Amino acid sequence: GDSVTQMEGPVTLSEEAFLTINCTYTATGYPSLFWYVQYPGEGLQLLLKATKADDKGSNKGFEATYRKETTSFHLEKGSVQVSDSAVYFCALSDLYGQNFVFGPGTRLSVLP
């Protein structure tokens, strides 16, 4: 079945450092790809998405590009802030926005 793999955390960075969180997927067909973020004590919030190959999703300084050839959707941010500390989940869904599959999550801690 479909699956999502993420780099293991936790990831600890200093403020203003560059962030990359790797995500690769296995899926049949043409999935849509997502990054969700979970702050302590809260549910998941959509951070960004991409629905087809070579699409770039972006939001709040975060970016990820849908790479079909490498089946990847790595999350990047040029300069992280303390407020970015959270757990980040890579996910995919089928063409119709159903059958969401989530990765295990990567915890990010940003130190001042």
Added chain:
Amino acid sequence: DAGVTQSPTHLIKTRGQQVTLRCSPKSGHDTVSWYQQALGQGPQFIFQYYEEEERQRGNFPDRFSGHQFPNYSSELNVNALLLGDSALYLCASSRARGGEKLFFGSGTQLSVL
């Protein structure tokens, strides 16, 4: 516009008991999905309801059942609770047509002692 609301926020039960969790979807959404998130893991899909019927189901035993009401709200029921059922239970809503985004509630933290 209220987002997805879940109740209760926390719940403590003992093994063998039964529990009911509730979810109200975001306004305009007609589909409700339930996820189990164990500590340190990603959400695992339990099932999805649309038009008051279970449309899809993940790899969970029959002890997990649900219901959707005409106003699109939903319940998750778990019977014969096991220690391993302790987790954060997340409800997510979406629109069946043209709505690939999931909107999540803050979850119900269930502890089974």
